[in-house]
Amino acid sequence: MSFEPPLVRTAVQVNGFERKLEADARLTLLDALRDVIGLTGTKKGCDQGACGACTVLLEGRRVLSCLTLAAQCDGRQVTTIEALAGDDLHPLQAAFIRRDAFQCGFCTSGQIMSAVALLDEGRAGSDDEIREFMSGNLCRCGAYPNIVAAIRDVAGGRNHDA
Amino acid sequence: MREFAFVRPTNVEQAVELVTGDPDAAYLAGGTTLVDLMKDGVLRPRRVVDIARLPLREVIRTDHAVTVGALTTMEELAAEPVLAERAPVLREALLAGASTQLRNMATIGGNLLQRARCRYFRDPSVRACNKRSPGSGCAAVDESARMHAILGAGESCIALHASDLAVALVALDAVVHLQGTTGTRRVPLTEFYRVPGSTPERENVLEHGQLITAVEIPLPAAGTASGYLKIRDRASYEFALVSAAAVLEIRDGVIHDARMGLGGVGTIPWRAPTAESLLRGARPGTGVFRAAAASAIRDTFTVPGTAFKVALARRTIERALSTVSGGTP
Numbered sequence: 096m097s098f099e100p101p102l103v104r105t106a107v108q109v110n111g112f113e114r115k116l117e118a119d120a121r122l123t124l125l126d127a128l129r130d131v132i133g134l135t136g137t138k139k140g141c142d143q144g145a146c147g148a149c150t151v152l153l154e155g156r157r158v159l160s161c162l163t164l165a166a167q168c169d170g171r172q173v174t175t176i177e178a179l180a181g182d183d184l185h186p187l188q189a190a191f192i193r194r195d196a197f198q199c200g201f202c203t204s205g206q207i208m209s210a211v212a213l214l215d216e217g218r219a220g221s222d223d224e225i226r227e228f229m230s231g232n233l234c235r236c237g238a239y240p241n242i243v244a245a246i247r248d249v250a251g252g253r254n255h256d257a
Numbered sequence: 258m259r260e261f262a263f264v265r266p267t268n269v270e271q272a273v274e275l276v277t278g279d280p281d282a283a284y285l286a287g288g289t290t291l292v293d294l295m296k297d298g299v300l301r302p303r304r305v306v307d308i309a310r311l312p313l314r315e316v317i318r319t320d321h322a323v324t325v326g327a328l329t330t331m332e333e334l335a336a337e338p339v340l341a342e343r344a345p346v347l348r349e350a351l352l353a354g355a356s357t358q359l360r361n362m363a364t365i366g367g368n369l370l371q372r373a374r375c376r377y378f379r380d381p382s383v384r385a386c387n388k389r390s391p392g393s394g395c396a397a398v399d400e401s402a403r404m405h406a407i408l409g410a411g412e413s414c415i416a417l418h419a420s421d422l423a424v425a426l427v428a429l430d431a432v433v434h435l436q437g438t439t440g441t442r443r444v445p446l447t448e449f450y451r452v453p454g455s456t457p458e459r460e461n462v463l464e465h466g467q468l469i470t471a472v473e474i475p476l477p478a479a480g481t482a483s484g485y486l487k488i489r490d491r492a493s494y495e496f497a498l499v500s501a502a503a504v505l506e507i508r509d510g511v512i513h514d515a516r517m518g519l520g521g522v523g524t525i526p527w528r529a530p531t532a533e534s535l536l537r538g539a540r541p542g543t544g545v546f547r548a549a550a551a552s553a554i555r556d557t558f559t560v561p562g563t564a565f566k567v568a569l570a571r572r573t574i575e576r577a578l579s580t581v582s583g584g585t586p
Contacts, residue, residue, distance in 0.1 A: 098303065100262035120263035120305065123292070144293055147358060156332075156361040162292045163362070166263045167285070167307060209358065216357070230493035231356020 103166040109134065110178035116165055124168055125149045125160035128175060136176035136204045140233075147232035150205040151175050157212035176204035179211070186252065187211060190245035198236035206232045210246045219250035258295050265307040269436060269470065272308050277438045277466025284308050284468065286328060287362040289355075290371045298381045299372075299389060313366075313470055322476055327366030327434075327469045331422065332357065334365055343476045346483035346502050350425035353487045356494050366469035369423055369433065369446075370461070373416035374404060374496055387413050388457040395457075402562040404496060407570075409524040410558040414457035416524060418450065419496045423526035425485055426474065428502040428518030434471040437464060443473070450525035460525075478514075481506040486577040487520070488569065497521035499570045501577035505536070512536045512545075512582075519553065522570050529553035532574070541582040543575075550574035 140148030144162040152174035179185035197203040218228040266272040283302035294300040313326040340348040377396040385394035405415040487500040500520035515536035519527040532549035539545040550571040
């Protein structure tokens with residue numbers, strides 16, 4: 096039986112630039128970012144919504160790009176790890192390095208994008224709160240204590256500045 | 258994933274017509290169930306109807322109820338101040354579910370319609386699954402099971418409904434608003450789900466194409482205490498082994514009203530009416546909590562891997578009642 100659904104035209108704002116896609120409806124946001132747009136900072140871990148490695152911001156909120164269809168993002172703003180650093184690293188990136196908050200590094204861009212959102216949500220008030228609201232990002236190397244420390248550093252600095 | 262056509266209707270009526278008129282069409286809201294199960298090959302729609310932008314996102318509060326548009330996300334609802342004030346059980350259940358990323362995607366309507374957490378249902382290479390392929394048998398009963406139901410279960414199916422939100426909502430007597438091509442209707446959530454019986458493929462009363470447009474949540478009387486206790490294998494981002502939603506109105510040292518929902522144990526979000534009637538009129542205390550817990554977990558169907566849930570569920574209920582009534586856990 097032949098079934099050829101039409102390609103879907105989508106325009107997504109990725110890190111401030113408009114990207115036009117004409118693709119199979121099955122294309123996920125994750126695959127669009129990595130394979131079509133060429134931004135490979137976002138990682139494909141489990142590809143089934145369980146590990147958090149593919150975390151990006153959609154309209155400023157953290158989501159899993161592996162369970163988001165690219166077609167759902169038409170006209171939406173997507174922010175990936177590539178947008179964080181300017182001339183200097185983002186404070187969270189610097190803190191992850193300073194605190195040795197990764198070993199293999201595969202989960203790290205998801206951890207950092209999730210942590211960016213966590214700080215915006217105001218949920219980094221204590222180590223327990225950081226652990227609870229970062230629980231959607233798994234780290235098979237077990238760098239959790241150092242991830243919590245890195246986020247605490249940045250949250251503390253922010254609180255201090257406020 | 259099977260190929261599909263992607264469409265985005267501009268209003269609710271159009272969406273309902275599209276899906277009702279096409280047996281191979283499916284609604285797409287947050288995608289956390291649908292896209293996942295499409296990748297696994299369990300769900301194979303030919304047409305995916307994106308409803309995420311339809312205007313079903315309002316949260317309307319009156320003195321007695323809050324009515325939540327079905328496309329409100331779990332995070333959005335958890336942030337509503339009225340929950341912390343009048344229905345902590347609902348806020349706690351929402352935040353106990355999934356992760357922030359998933360809660361930013363998943364909608365309230367979609368959460369209620371999430372599919373069973375049974376690894377055999379989610380794996381098309383397993384032949385025996387009455388829910389996926391009626392009449393084929395139940396691998397969970399015959400092989401090994403753990404994250405499965407003990408209430409409302411039987412030889413045909415022991416798949417769990419894993420929503421935390423729905424457990425709190427059945428305890429709060431929530432009502433779902435449905436829209437179809439022939440009109441709208443309201444169904445109490447306690448009458449919305451169907452236990453598997455001999456038709457595990459029918460999970461609720463929805464006809465194909467009917468859409469949940471809103472969930473109406475009556476607010477407990479002022480002074481009512483409530484809470485959600487979730488017991489699981491890890492501290493966060495894990496499904497419940499057992500959970501309990503307790504809503505207690507205590508006046509002058511006597512339980513005036515009691516409502517109880519149970520999770521992790523039922524093929525549907527479970528309400529425990531016999532426990533509630535034991536509690537009503539009693540003074541809070543270990544004796545009555547224990548009796549209520551025993552009465553809630555009766556007529557169970559267990560397999561070797563799920564037998565531990567009987568004792569765990571009773572203790573969870575007892576502790577939830579004790580905590581919510583203000584005693585030490």
